[in-house]
Amino acid sequence: MADTYVAEPDLGFIKEVGALGGADLKKCYQCATCSVACPISPDNKPFPRKEMIAASWGLKDKLISDYDIWLCHNCGDCNTRCPREAKPGEVLGAIRAYAVGEYATPKALSKAIANPKMLPVLLAIPAVIILVMGFIFNSFGLNWLNFSIPAGGEIWQANFIHNYLVDIIMIPTFFGAIAVFALGLKRFLADMHAQAVADGKAKDEKIDFGKVGQAVVSTVLTIIKHNKFSECGENKERSTAHMLVLFSFIGLFIVTNCFFIAEWVLHIEGPYSQLNPVKWLGNAAGVALVVGGILLLRNRMTKKDQASSYWDWYLVGLVLVLGLTGMLTQMARLAGMAGISYTLYFVHLIFVWSLFAYTPFSKLAHLVYRTAAMTYAEYTNRQ
C-alpha cells in the first residue's frame, strides 16, 4: 500500500508549466486515452494520464522527480488522440523543461536561459570572457589574441585567437558544466528513486552495480539505435534529425579530442590537411550537424499541432548556428577570405562556449536526465 500523499498544489508551478508550452494542461478530464495511445508507456502505472492530473493539481515535487516524464519521447500520439486537446505530450515537455531548471544550479541562470530577453546578455558573456582573458594574457606579452594579422599570410584561426586561450577558457567551462550536471543528477537520482518507491514503481533495495552496468549498456544501445523513436506513431521523421544531430555531436567530440591530443601531447600544430582522416570525420560531422539542424527546424515549422516554445527554438537555433559557423569558418578559410573567416570563428567560439556552459540549464540537458531515467527504468525493470 502506498503511503499517504499530502497534496499541496503550487499555483505558480501550474502557471509556469503553462508558459513553457503546457497551457492546455487543465483541459484534461482524465479519460486516459493518452496512456492507451502512447506506444512506449508501460502497462503498470502508465504515463501520461497520472502526470496530467498531477500537473493540473500543481504537484511540482511529485512531477519533477517523476522519471516517467523522461521516458516520454514527445512523439505526439497522445496529442492527436486527446479528446480535450489538452496536449499531454506538450505538457510533459513543459514539465521536463521545468525539471531541468529545478535541478540546475544556479537557479538564476536557469531563469535567464528560459527567458528570450536574456539571450543577448547570455551571448555577450563568452564574448566578454574571450576578449578580457585575451587582453589579460596579452598584457603578460603572450599575444594570444591578435587583431593585427598581416594580410596575405596563411589563414589560421590560432593566429587570431590562440588555441591555448581557447582551451584555457573552454576546458574549465566544460568541466564546470559537468559539475553542474553532477550536482543536479545526484539530486535527481535521489528524488527519482524516492518517488518511484513512494509510487510503488520500484522497491527500496541495495543497489546492484552489476545490474546498473547492464542497464547502462542496454540504454546506450537503445539510444544509439533510436528504438524509442521508431515506436512512435506520429512524427517518425524526427528520428532522422535526432540521429544526425546526436551522431554529429559525438563525431565532433571525438574530433576535438583528437586535435586536443595532437596539440597538447604530440605538439602537432594545425591547420591539418584535408586528407587527414580525423578531418574527414570532422567535416562529415559538421555537415550532418547542419543537415540535422535544418531538419529539426523544418519539422518544428511544419508541425502545426505541436507547440514550439522558446525552450525548443533555443536548442534548434544552437545546433544550426554551431554547425553553420563551424563549417563556414573553414570554408572561408579555404577560400582565403580572412576577415570573414576570423569573424565567423569568433561567433563560433561564442556558441561553443554557450553549448558547454548552458547545456545543464537548457533543453539539451535531456541528454543527461533522459539517459539517467531510461537507465533507471531499465534497472528497475519498469514495464
Added chain:
Amino acid sequence: MDKKYGVYICKGCGIGDALDIDALCEVPKEEGLPVKVHDCLCGKDGVEFLKQDIANDGINTLVLAACSRRVLYDVFRFDGCIVDRVNLREGVVWSHPRSEFAALTAEEKEDENNFDRVQMMAEDYIKMGMVRVEKIDLPEPYQLESLSKRILVIGGGMAGMSAALDAAKAGYKVTLVEKETALGGHAAAWRRQLPIANPYDNLIDPIVADKIQAVESDANITVNTDTIVARLAGEPGNFTVTFKKPGEKIAFDVPYPLPDEMKVDEKGNDLDAEKLHEAFLKYNEGKEDILQFDPDGEMYGAVVLAAGWQPYQPEGEEFAHLGFGELPDVVTNAQFEEIAQNGKIIRPSDGQEAKSVVFIQSPGQGNDTDFDYCGAVTSLVALKQAKYVREDYPDDGKAFVFYQHMRTPGLQENFYKGLQQDPGIFLTKGEVAKVSKNGGGLIVDADNTLLGEKLQVKADLVVLGTGMVPATKDDPVVNLAYRQGPAFRDNIDLFKGYCDSNFICFPYETQRTGIYAAGAIRRGMTVEESMEDASGAALKAIQCIESVNRGVAVHPRSGDMTFPDFFFQRCTQCKRCTEECPFGALDDDEKGTPKPNPARCRRCGTCMGSCPERIIGFADYNIDSIGSMVKSIGVPSEDDYDEPPLRILGLVCENDALPALDIVALNRMSYSADVRLIPVRCLGSVNVIWIKDALSQGMDGVFLMGCKHGDDYQCHFVKGSEIADIRVKKIGDALTSLALELERVTQFQVAIDEYDKIPQIINQFVEEIEELGPNPFKGF
C-alpha cells in the same frame, strides 16, 4: 341508438391471399348480418364505399375486418358510428404465415377431422368483433356543471413563478401562493447562479429579481404570499381550494385517512363502513369531512405544484467521519452559500479567510453513491461554489472537489470546461475517508483518487455536497380532500419523496389528475431546468383544463370520451374501487358508496377490474362486452374433431403489449394460432370473471400480458399491472375448486421493445398447457 350493422372484410395486405374470404363471409351471414368484401378498405375507394353504406343504408355499427386498430384510426373514424376493427392483418395473417401454417388442400378439406387453424382464428376474431359492437354504445362526454379555467400554482420560487408566467402568457388566470412572506424561494438567497444561456461558460448574477418583477407586474397573476393550501377538494376543472396562513388551524384543514390499526375493532374484525366513517370523523375532530366543500373556497381548474425543496439536514452522527457537527468549519453547501452571500468566504470558527476549501460530493464509507437527494445539480453547485473561492481569492485561493460522479448535463459541460481551466480549482474522483482537525485548520483524507490510493489535502473549510429534499417528502403540500388521503400515495414512497408519476414516460404528471409537478419536487434541478419544467407543467395544466372542458380524458387516454359508470343499486360498499384506484378518483360517502369524480379519472378501468359485483363499466368497454367476446370464441372439443386444437385466451394491455404484438406481426414473426387475444385498457381493468368464464367454457389457459410492475414499473396507470398480478395470484382458490391447475392462468410482463421475446413467451405457455392436457370442462 338503433344499431344497423355492417360487416366489411378487407382483402388487402395479404388477407385475401391467406384466408378463405367466402368462408369468412359465412360467419356474419349465419348471424344474419350483412357482409361486404373490398380489395382495399383504407384506399379512397374503400372509404367512399363505407361512407356510401353509412349514408345510403343507414349503417351505423361497423365491423371492419382489416388491420390493427392502432393504425389508420383517423381513416376509419365515422362520426356517430360505432366502429370495431377486427385485426385480421397483424393479428392473423402477418403473424401466422401460410408458409408455417399451411392451408388445407382440397383433399384435406374432405376429411372433417382436418381443420385450418388460421382460418379458425380469423373466424373467431370476426365473431368477437360482431359481439363487441352489439354490447357497446357510443360514449357521451362527461360535462362538469361549472368549469373554472383558473390555474393555481403552489410555490413562489423559480419554478412556480415561471409556471405562473407561462400559463398567464397563454391567457389563463393564475393564482400563485407562496408560504413565505416574499417570492423568490431559495434562488433569492444566492450570490451567483449557474448559466442559463449560451455560451454557458460562467456564473451569472441571479435572475430571480427579474422574475419576481415580471410576476408582480403581470395582470393575469394574483400573488398570495404567506399563504398555504389548507385543502383542495373536487376534481379538475372544479377544484375548491381553501387557503390559510401557515400555522393556522381551521375547520377546512384537510382530514387524514384512518391508520390501518384503527380500521378494526377490539377483536380485530374489520369495522363496517358506517363505523369506519364514525372513527374517521373522530380521528379528524374539528375538521370537516372531505365531501363537505368549503362554501368560501376558491375555484380552480388545475394545479401546478412547484413547492420546491429544503436543504438536506444531516441527522446527528450521520456524517461524523466527515467532522460534520463536531468541527465548525465543516458545513453543508447550503450553509456555504449563506457564508458566500454574506461576503468573502470565511471560516465559521474564527472568521479567518478560507483560502483552501474542499468540496465533498459523496459520503463515502465504501459506497460510491452521492449524498441523498443529489444529482447533476449538486455537481454543478460544487463547481459554482468552487468558483466563489477563486473569485474571492484570485491569487492563492484553492478549491478542491472530491467526487464520485461529476455530472454536468447538456451545455453545462461548457461551464465545467471553463471552470476546469481555472488554475486554482482541483478536481478528482475519490472517496473521502475522513475529515479531521489539523492545528487551526482541517485535513481531508481521500482514498482511491485519480492522484493515488491515499491522498491528503489541507483545508480551511470543508463543504458537504448535500442534497435538495423535495418539499413533498414529509408534507403533502397539496392537501387533497381525497378519500385516499391528502398526498400522492404510492409513488412518493417509490421515488424517495419525489413527486411524479413516471419521470421518463409521463413527466409532470402526478398520481392525481389535474395536479402537475414542476421543479425540485420532481428531482434536484438547476434554475434552468426548473424553468423548462415549469413550462411543461403549465402546459399540462392547460391541457387538462381543456380536456375537462370537452369532457375527455387526459394522457395517457387523451381524448377518450368514456368514463366509468356505476350501477349503484347493486353496490355492496366494499370500497375496493375507492381503494384500488391508482389516481384516487373515487371518494366514498359515509355509507361507503363510491362517489365518482370523472374528471379525476384516467379511464384505466382498474375500478371495473376490482368490482366483485361487476357494476362498473364504460360505454365501449365493460364486463359484458369483453365477457361476451370471450364467450364467442369457438372452443372445439372431441365432439368436433378427433384431436381438437387448444384454445388459449390472452388479455393484452393495449399500451405496450398490443403495440409490441403489432411489431411482432410487422417483423413477420409468428406465434401459436391457438391463442385468441383481446386488448384491454390496462391489466388493472381485467375482472377475474372473464378468466373464470373462459375456463368454464372449456378454454385451456388464460394469460395476461402487460407492463412491468415494481420499482421500475412501466404501467401507464401506475398500479394496474401490479394489481392484476395480485388478482391473478388470488384466483388460485377458484381454480382449485374447479379442479384446474394453477398454471393455466398466468401473467407476463413485457416492455414495448421486447417484441422479439413475445412469440417465445406465448409459444412456451401454449406448450406448458399442452403438457397439462385439455381443460376437462371442454365440451360441457
